[in-house]
Amino acid sequence: MNVTINQKENNYHVILEGRIDTTNADQFQHEIEPLMTAKDANITIDCAAMEYTSSQGLRTFLMLQKSVIAHNGKLELINMQPQVKEIFDITGFSNIITIK
Amino acid sequence: MNRLSRSFSARLSVTVLVLTSILFVGAITTVSYFSHKIIAEEATKNASNVLSATALDIDRTLEKIESSVANVQWVVYEHRDDSTYLYHITQEVVEQNTEIVGNAIAFIPQYFRDRHFFSPYSYKDSAGHVSSKQLGNDAYNYFEMEWYTVAYQSRKPHWSSPYFDEGGGQRLMTTYSIPLMDEQGEVYAILTADIDLYWLNSKINALRPYVNSQALLLTGDGGYVSGTQMELQRIQNIFKASKELDNKRLGVLGEKMTSGDLGTMSIRNDRNLAFAVYGPLSNGWSAAIISPYKDVFVHIGRMNLIIILVSVLGLLLMFVLCFHIVRKVTQPITEFSVAALNMAKGNFHTHVPEVTTQDEMRQLHDSFEYMQKSLNLYISELRETTSTKERYESELTIARNIQMHMVPTDFPVSENVSLYALLQPARQVGGDLYDFVIKGDDVYFAIGDVSGKGVPAALFMAVTRSAFRFLGGLQLTLSELMKRINNSLCDGNTMNMFVTLFAGHINLKTGQMWYCNAGHNPLVLIHADGRPEYMRVASNLAMGVFSGFEYQEDEITLEKGSRLLLYTDGVTEAENIEKAQYGEERLLVFAQSVAAGDTSEQVVDHLMASVKEFTGDAEQNDDITIMTISIPK
Structure with missing residues (x-):
């Protein structure tokens, strides 16, 4: 799992690679944390190279979504692979998180 | 030995002992070498002094004889035609010189008309009584005698090789002969003086710088003149003796002596190593003093023995002291080793050996004590952690039971x-x-x-x-x-x-x-x-x-x-x-x-x-x- 965050003013472009599972879910949350405090942030997460997420990873996405709403920002997940999208669909998370 | 080699103190002591022994051996060898050299030099000086004093003494006596004989030649010249007076002259010479036991004036053939041999001769017998006679005849053809021919041909004075006078009671004799010349420089007679060498014996015998020293007096061709060297007394010639006794060094000594050198060398004498000092006399003879090494270096042997004895005693004492000191110093190490073993067995409160010094042992003690404290702390922490973990595990087991019963079965x-x-x-x-x-x-x-x-x-x-x-x-x-x-x-x-x-x-x-x-x-x-x-x-x-x-x-x-x-x-x-x-x-x-x-x-x-x-x-x-x-x- 690898997280790269590029920031330009309020615009955050995040590149997410690999698997988010039990072994690295805490690390993923830790790396994402800066985005949870940003105000009016416009966050785009590129999930092209993301292979899988466990329920703990979903929890982190949920926390991020909630904090973005609280901070009056915007969150978008893009280029998501179908098998990952399916996880978001099944759990209903695609209803509360914008996936393009 | 196995026990010894395992003990640090013994090993250190042995090492020190070995190193010190090497130093001692080096020191003893050096002292021995230089004292040997000094004593050799001293002995050379000593023997040379004795030798040159004796040589001077002998020379003086011989010169006295030579001058006595030389003085007579003018009297002979004045009365050379008075055959009766010539007998008187020889008689006078013998009577007035104690060393001269015979005196002859041997004229050349036909000096006196119709007389082939004419040689007035006076001689002392063992009792000191002087007799005279005419020496030459067909039975005793003195023209062929060494004392005559050498002086005649060389026209110079000549000392003959020593010989035993068979007629006059086995006396060692030598003959000094000088050519007598007329105004034209022609030799007309040979004047001779027979000298009893008995006095030489006492002088030579007195050459004893060491108790067992032997003296030797040789002629220019290696013939034995006098001395206390027994083999040469028997064989009479040093080169002959060298061959007969198969002693090459004796031959070398002979060569050095006959060539008139002054010096020292070592030879084998009566199967013992000996130290020879030699020097020439003015008449072409040479004298030597031969002293056994053990006599010359008797003190060095004793000195070496004392030094070695003292060294060995000193080394033994040092070994014992070193062993005890090192054992005392390293005693805490043994105690620490026991304490460490105790700790390894789990006795973390074992007694740490007391150290009263402020040296490395103190550091070891402090480190040991620190280690003990750290270990005790670590162990108690470990116990706590383990019990906490056990508690968590037991709680989790209970939690699992609870959870498993939450779902219907x-x-x-x-x-x-x-x-x-x-x-x-x-x-x-x-x-x-x-x-x-x-x-x-x-x-x-x-x-x-x-x-x-x-x-x-x-x-x-x-x-x-x-x-x-x-x-x-x-x-x-x-x-x-x-x-x-x-x-x-x-x-x-x-x-x-x-x-x-x-x-x-x-x-x-x-x-x-x-x-x-x-x-x-x-x-x-x-x-x-x-x-x-x-x-x-x-x-x-x-x-x-x-x-x-x-x-x-x-x-x-x-x-x-x-x-x-x-x-x-x-x-x-x-x-x-x-x-x-x-x-x-x-x-x-x-x-x-x-x-x-x-x-x-x-x-x-x-x-x-x-x-x-x-x-x-x-x-x-x-x-x-x-x-x-x-x-x-």
């Missing part, structure tokens, strides 16, 4: 329905759950999976299960049931935990089923004809995410003989060693293999076995829950 089997479920957590406690509530002909059931694992998931699972158990008994519509459970879970959910839940309500009389999927995996419906399919149902949001979310329910009528196969993602995402997942397709294949006669329990067990067979030795990474509801025909 009494499964209903009736002619209308057969339900069976199995929950296997990946860790001691897990976040999966299943539950069911039966109210008459109504069966409420649920299967769920909390995000994450372990204790947090287990706590959230307990909350979910309690909410379902309580609300399920209220016979609400499914959507209302789900909404209330969700609201209850959202209340105080600061950690953003969530649970995916599939819940259903079957009326056993009608076969109607109302169901709602809150973000859970799709269930498998196995039709009465054995054909399985995934029930793709409207996916609502997982529970605990947003309070007040409106859940949508669906409805279906279950035919007799159909089954529902519910599971958590622990089944479809079970991984083998190659990281391949069990997957939905494999699950569908399994569902096809379910026989119509299998009980719900058999279906669950077979699926669990199928998953285990797939994962093999790989560790179970997620909780696995399987539930089967069969509607008998």
Whole structure:
């Protein structure tokens, strides 16, 4: 799992690679944390190279979504692979998180 | 020795002893060499002094004889034609010179008309009585004698080789002869003086710088003149003696002496090593003093013996002292070693040896004490950690028991329905759950999976299960049931935990089923004809995410003989060693293999076995829950 965050003013472009599972879910949350405090942030997460997420990873996405709403920002997940999208669909998370 | 070599003090002492011994041997050798050299020089000087004094003494005597004889030649010249007076002259010479025992004036042939031989001769016998006679005749042809021919031909004075006078009582004699010349320079007679060398013996015998010294006086051709060297007294010539005795060094000494050198050399004398000092006399003879080495170096031997004795005693004393001092100094090491062994055996409060010095031993003591304290601290911490861990483990075991009893294990089997479920957590406690509530002909059931694992998931699972158990008994519509459970879970959910839940309500009389999927995996419906399919149902949001979310329910009528196969993602995402997942397709294949006669329990067990067979030795990474509801025909 690898997280790269590029920031330009309020615009955050995040590149997410690999698997988010039990072994690295805490690390993923830790790396994402800066985005949870940003105000009016416009966050785009590129999930092209993301292979899988466990329920703990979903929890982190949920926390991020909630904090973005609280901070009056915007969150978008893009280029998501179908098998990952399916996880978001099944759990209903695609209803509360914008996936393009 | 084995014990000695293992003792540090003994080893150090032996090392010191060996090194000191090497130094001592070096020192003794050096002292010995230089004292030997000094004594040799001293001996040379000593012998040379004695030798030159004696040589001077002998020279003086010989010169006196030479001058006496020289003085006579003028008297002879004046009276050379008075044959009677010539006898008187020889008589006078013999009487007035104690060393001269015979005196002759040997005229050349025909000096006196019709006299072939004419040689007036006077001599002393052993009693000192002087007689005279004419020496030459046919029997004693003095013209062929050495004393005559050499002086005549060389026209110079000549000392003959010493010889034993056979007539006059075995006396060692030598003859000094000088040629007498007229105004024309022609030799007309040879004047001779026979000298008794008895006096030489006493002088030579007095040459004794050392008790066992031997003296030697040689002529110019190596002949023995006098001395105390026994072999030469017998053989009479040094070169002959060298050959006869097979003693080359004696020959070398002879060569050096006869060539008139002054010096020293070592030779073998009477089988002993000896030290020879030699020097020339003015008449072409040479004298030597031969002293045994053991006499010359007698003091050095004794001195060396004393030095060696003192050294050995000193070394022994040093060894004993060194051994005891080092043993005393290293005593704490032995004690530390015992203490360390005690600690290694687990006696962490063993006594640390006392050290009174302020040296490296003190440092060792301090380090040891520090180590002991650290070890004690570490051990007590370890004990605490271990007991804490044991407590946690025991608490987790209890928690697992509690959790396992939270889910029902009494499964209903009736002619209308057969339900069976199995929950296997990946860790001691897990976040999966299943539950069911039966109210008459109504069966409420649920299967769920909390995000994450372990204790947090287990706590959230307990909350979910309690909410379902309580609300399920209220016979609400499914959507209302789900909404209330969700609201209850959202209340105080600061950690953003969530649970995916599939819940259903079957009326056993009608076969109607109302169901709602809150973000859970799709269930498998196995039709009465054995054909399985995934029930793709409207996916609502997982529970605990947003309070007040409106859940949508669906409805279906279950035919007799159909089954529902519910599971958590622990089944479809079970991984083998190659990281391949069990997957939905494999699950569908399994569902096809379910026989119509299998009980719900058999279906669950077979699926669990199928998953285990797939994962093999790989560790179970997620909780696995399987539930089967069969509607008998």
